[in-house]
Amino acid sequence: MNSFPASVFPTSYKLSSFKREVSRHLLPNFG
Numbered sequence: 001m002n003s004f005p006a007s008v009f010p011t012s013y014k015l016s017s018f019k020r021e022v023s024r025h026l027l028p029n030f031g
Helices: 003-030
Strands: none
Touching: none
């Protein structure tokens, strides 16, 4: 039960952070 949130939350957090970084770097180039 302890490993489930420990595995899911960081993955979701990293994915959100990764998307934000990608958007920050790509949007100025496409815009």
